[in-house]
Amino acid sequence: MATIDRQATTLALAHALTAAERGLAVIPLSRTKLPALRSPHRADPAAPACHGECGRFGHGVYDASTDPRRIRELFAAAPWATGYGIACGLPPHHLVGIDLDTKSGTDSTAALRELALRHLFTIPDTVVVLTPSGGRHLWLTGPPDVAVPNSAGRLAPGIDVRGAGGYLVGPGSRTDHGVYGTAPGTAHLAPAPCPPALLRLLLPPPRTPTTPDRGAGHSGSHGQGLVQFVLAAHEGQRNTRLFWAACRAYENGLAPDLVPALVEAARATGLGEREARATIASAARLTGHRP
Template structure:
């Protein structure tokens, strides 16, 4: 008799939550979160006030976990920020151009040597692709974000705004396996110094590009751009997405050119320390969705 994979994955989800690490369901056999992506958000139900990102859906509630994993054999994700974790992700070369490059773990070992530090001993997971996750507890009073390549090629970190696949999950490439069950170590200070966000830049009045269009459209755009620049830490992208969606109806009605809305939100997002690429992707997705779903003006 073939064992039901839901039982093993439910056990992994419950064991993860028991450590105080909020979990999210990932698509069966996949690394992507279950549910709809931001670009296809229906803006209804729990997303009526804006797309709910996986980090916001993470839970320790065993009742919710049992209900979800009894429905489908979801893989298990850990919302690293709410879990109080910083996870260093060592990847392996994948493309032909990278084949002669050292893997992320080798690069990290060299980084430790240059810093005069030993490779930290901590909770370690082998990923399905042959890489490694090193788990650390996040420092108090510092809200670290995800990074890509800051510590070196093929080295990413996951903290607030990110998640990792928990051991016990499987993909077509293989399984995520716990290889060193030692206690999770605090993030070393020398690594914190490399990952600590840059001090905030002095922020003056936001200068938006010159905007044409109707008075209502201009007022809405100005108000929503102000909301983006004032977004709480960790909520910049969500706020940008929600605000751009609200203004999208004015674009659909022909009250204001799309490129002017994009330029204004791009400036607001970058002022909130989002990357240029992140802003462009979020704005485009939100406007596309808003324009597609906009009701006629007299029905709005």
């Protein structure tokens, strides 16, 4: 049975409620940094995937809320919680976390600096959370119509990304290794927008086309590959894949011919035309073009 530290739980709840006032959806965490409430379906491995539709607690980030009443109920159900997690990818901030780790034996800060020099972006002033191990979490915001995926070491060794479906340990949380805290001079800041060049690095690359088919309405095999990338999207990936493909189309001068085909591909996956065109317009603005 988990040891209950009532003072740590009270402090964690207070910090969680403060975060919720800033529009950040939260869940209680245990000292291990894992969600404090276990899945109500754990005894039934054959149970269908549930994201909280059953009405019970224990669905990780799907329990996350900004409602003070619900947050208090979550912590009341987990009196052993000593921290809180902040769900990424949710409105209004659409938070993206850049986790600069120190345990991998690499200099993740230098790796991020090298990426910034190579791809011509700078990290803006934003919230920085210091971890007990000496690492840092940089808080950034993403576009509302793009789901940044979670990744570990894909951007560079020692750099993990927390996006849609992930969470960040909130400042003030107490874990087995120590307390998370906000870096001096950053607590008052709002999460800054993710630089466009960095955002493009965070999105998944398209699959290489296997055939150089030249379909109507676009230019060559590269255009066909982008269209196929959109067509292969599953639910939950549709906007992200469309956004990535549209960015590549604008960067490579294919957009004038390719946009109609991208819209049709997006519609084939279940997106509405208005939503598809809005996503493409976001890609145009991000790459410095007029929609």
